């Protein structure tokens with residue numbers, strides 16, 4: 003390989019390019035665009051290594067929750083257990099010294115990587131029987147980029163959440179995911195009410211926590227009756243909550259009102275957990291010691307009165323020495339400003355302290371002398387993690403759960419089918435201004451080639467009779483659940499000139515987003531986007547809607563943060579693998595290859611939708627699919643994001659920008675560097 007001289011590199015960089023995002027760094031881009039230009043320079047070729055990259059599991063940046071968790075480094079949100087194996091990128095693609103390639107450009111984002119980027123199914127997929135909708139044409143090479151053939155996987159997702167049986171979903175993940183979902187519902191209700199008050203139409207909608215748990219139960223197979231004795235998988239000592247229902251959701255204490263939770267058994271109730279109200283001043287006086295605590299049972303009318311179920315359960319726990327989960331509760335009265343914000347006078351904080359056993363008990367008369375009750379002395383089981391409750395309570399971080407500095411109901415102001423809420427728990431910054439659009443804005447696509455539609459009236463299928471199926475290589479790109487079957491160089495959905503109805507299986511992304519998503523402020527990457535509900539692998543998530551501009555115009559723009567370069571790889575036969583012989587266009591239109599053709603860029607800096615906020619991850623859960631349906635100009639495919647993994651509620655969405663280190667330059671031709679904060683185990687440390 004021949005290296006370019008520094009001067010030449012600078013010259014080319016200065017003359018040619020600005021900072022855009024990553025497709026042009028893909029091998030394919032250089033082959034298409036630069037080969038001829040490169041020939042004019044007698045510098046020989048240079049193979050630039052591609053990132054390879056993994057799509058197996060991804061980062062979950064749970065910044066919002068972090069303050070609620072202590073003593074755990076919050077690694078619970080980083081999924082370290084994904085088993086997927088990453089298939090490395092080919093490194094040098096077409097690295098023929100006779101066809102020298104130039105590394106010219108600055109930062110732009112990744113269409114090409116999406117299909118050039120090979121990955122294998124994660125082991126968890128492979129472990130499961132893959133249910134294909136139909137057989138595929140014989141392939142020379144088995145595809146390694148199928149994203150969604152396993153129907154069973156989605157079906158078992160709930161099971162895996164409960165059991166933590168899949169490496170992808172540990173018990174901790176499962177607990178956090180449920181908790182996040184519940185909190186998110188709660189905050190949404192809180193925000194809605196705030197918005198109503200702001201518009202002067204506020205009425206008290208009742209207990210939001212009750213409404214939130216109702217909604218949560220509707221969405222999940224939540225079972226009050228499923229109770230644990232001893233530790234609850236996925237919870238940790240020091241976990242902090244603000245709502246009683248959060249304890250229910252994670253399984254620490256399933257009683258919504260009572261302080262004692264127990265399992266009914268024929269041989270006698272057995273206690274599982276207690277919530278006991280404490281006093282911070284008293285705790286400080288006791289020097290933060292929690293090894294021995296006292297808990298008062300329900301009142302009895304007479305010393306020999308009938309014992310209620312919870313007292314009986316505690317007595318039986320004493321008898322059997324069964325460990326009990328102990329949750330300390332503290333109440334803080336809010337300032338008038340805080341009260342306005344949360345429409346409540348006080349804030350409870352619940353801290354899980356670990357397992358205790360009943361050491362002894364005695365009866366006591368109430369101060370007014372009218373009732374009697376049992377007092378239980380609980381002894382903390384030895385060997386458990388220490389806990390500094392005073393420090394937790396005095397940390398103002400806790401408040402962030404109830405006091406988001408910024409909440410917006412819908413970033414799109416009603417333009418999206420599903421509202422996209424905005425939260426900022428980090429600071430009081432609001433999302434930067436941009437004009438929200440839901441359709442591509444463009445001056446360059448003036449006379450789009452009209453798409454040749456299919457004439458199917460009986461449903462488009464995998465037959466060669468459907469013109470759209472033919473363009474897709476003889477198979478429908480989506481399964482009957484509407485999930486994309488595999489990443490392809492270009493997907494053709496049926497369009498306006500097709501005779502098939504809107505319900506056709508080959509119309510998916512054109513129907514728009516359907517999952518609830520949220521824009522949120524991350525700690526280190528600016529704004530990001532996360533899922534508010536489970537998104538199965540292969541689902542369409544959203545389109546990168548932006549201003550479609552010429553490449554030259556992109557070079558003139560000063561803000562390069564939201565540039566996403568697009569281009570066609572339709573004629574790249576290698577990317578079609580075994581399907582190329584099924585695509586007539588690949589056989590006859592070879593002369594039409596788009597070498598040196600005009601290329602285009604999406605710029606979402608001024609006009610865009612929420613997808614402009616989707617960050618990069620070295621282990622992404624989305625990929626960008628080139629797709630056409632309303633025109634046939636292959637130079638300007640739409641960029642559609644599909645899930646390439648199952649995405650859990652509250653998990654951040656991310657795709658791989660596919661920048662390359664050392665190949666992004668500033669206006670003076672100097673190499674620019676940016677650290678990557680995706681936080682995944684596969685992180686290379688650098689965005690570029």
Ligand SMILES: C[S@@+](CC[C@H](N)C(=O)[O-])C[C@H]1O[C@@H](n2cnc3c(N)ncnc32)[C@H](O)[C@@H]1O
Nearest residue numbers: 527528529563614615616617618677678679680
């Ligand atoms: C398309 S924008 C994404 C939204 C952006 N976070 C924002 O607040 O507008 C791309 C920019 O986000 C930041 N970014 C995205 N992913 C990142 C990552 N993994 N590490 C560091 N910064 C990242 C970088 O500043 C990048 O130039």
